[in-house]
Amino acid sequence: MLRQRLKTSLKKTVRTLVHLLPVIVGMLLLTSLAITAFPEQISAGLFGANDLLDALIGASVGSIAAGHPLASYLLGGELLKNGVSLVAVTALIVSWGTVGIVQLPAEALLLGARFAVYRNLICFFSAIAVAFLCVYTLRLVGQ
Amino acid sequence: MTRIDATRRNLRPGNWLFLLTVLAAYGVTGLVHAELATRALELFGDVMRKVIPALGLVFVLLVIADLLLQPQWIRRNLGRDAGVRAWLIAMFAGILATGPVYAWQALLRELRDKGVRASLLAVFLYSRAVKLPLLPLMIHYFGTAYTLVLCLYLLGFSILSGALIARLEDQQHL
Numbered sequence: 001m002l003r004q005r006l007k008t009s010l011k012k013t014v015r016t017l018v019h020l021l022p023v024i025v026g027m028l029l030l031t032s033l034a035i036t037a038f039p040e041q042i043s044a045g046l047f048g049a050n051d052l053l054d055a056l057i058g059a060s061v062g063s064i065a066a067g068h069p070l071a072s073y074l075l076g077g078e079l080l081k082n083g084v085s086l087v088a089v090t091a092l093i094v095s096w097g098t099v100g101i102v103q104l105p106a107e108a109l110l111l112g113a114r115f116a117v118y119r120n121l122i123c124f125f126s127a128i129a130v131a132f133l134c135v136y137t138l139r140l141v142g143q
Numbered sequence: 144m145t146r147i148d149a150t151r152r153n154l155r156p157g158n159w160l161f162l163l164t165v166l167a168a169y170g171v172t173g174l175v176h177a178e179l180a181t182r183a184l185e186l187f188g189d190v191m192r193k194v195i196p197a198l199g200l201v202f203v204l205l206v207i208a209d210l211l212l213q214p215q216w217i218r219r220n221l222g223r224d225a226g227v228r229a230w231l232i233a234m235f236a237g238i239l240a241t242g243p244v245y246a247w248q249a250l251l252r253e254l255r256d257k258g259v260r261a262s263l264l265a266v267f268l269y270s271r272a273v274k275l276p277l278l279p280l281m282i283h284y285f286g287t288a289y290t291l292v293l294c295l296y297l298l299g300f301s302i303l304s305g306a307l308i309a310r311l312e313d314q315q316h317l
Binding site for chain 1: 281
């Protein structure tokens with residue numbers, strides 16, 4: 001009984017992964033192209049006008065940039081060292097982890113277009129909100 | 144033909160079209176800026192090597208999910224009538240989830256087909272922003288207070304995003 005269920009599950013999962021293969025490979029190709037085409041040096045020159053604009057830019061950069069979250073910490077850390085505001089860096093880190101413009105086509109295919117668009121929009125605006133709340137909370141507690 | 148089978152069948156052309164579109168983008172990039180396309184392909188090779196083990200883990204989890212997550216359990220714990228516990232399960236699963244998001248999307252698709260609410264998927268995807276293994280690095284760069292405050296806000300907003308998705312998306316399927 002269990003053996004039969006395991007066999008069925010294995011077959012079903014292999015079929016699922018085979019169907020998903022073009023999405024995964026396509027996603028990785030697209031992410032690689034986006035990361036390569038987006039040089040870090042440009043980002044440092046984008047910030048500095050005011051907190052709101054910085055947060056918007058930070059969230060936009062984080063939304064477009066795909067890749068391991070580790071990269072967002074490194075980039076955020078470097079930007080902070082170069083004088084970019086903590087609000088902008090936080091918006092970048094949060095949107096990097098939650099928004100995925102590059103992954104949007106894949107997310108829409110797998111989880112539905114409405115869900116993907118709504119979720120990414122909510123995450124984009126919440127990245128800006130989290131950035132301000134986080135920085136103001138830290139100021140409030142004297143950090 | 145079941146709903147899942149139908150969905151899978153309908154998914155195929157879109158998937159291949161997506162890959163073809165990306166390959167076309169590479170073709171255009173290669174014509175305009177050959178070096179950029181080459182560097183992107185090299186990066187793709189590196190990333191692919193790192194992703195393959197994660198996909199292996201996803202395969203195992205998909206099999207386990209298919210074996211263990213029976214429709215009755217899902218309806219009871221993560222379905223439309225499930226309460227606060229479902230939100231907490233989704234949040235902690237997101238915190239513990241590692242690997243690239245697109246690998247998890249396959250599992251989320253399977254769960255959604257089995258009746259898991261969209262709002263819970265949103266909570267899961269949002270709380271993935273809290274990366275337990277990377278917390279020491281975040282503390283190193285930004286300090287303990289910042290890391291703690293940010294993580295608490297991320298968890299709070301994961302619930303908020305789920306609540307918003309519940310209003311926008313779940314109601315469409317009632």
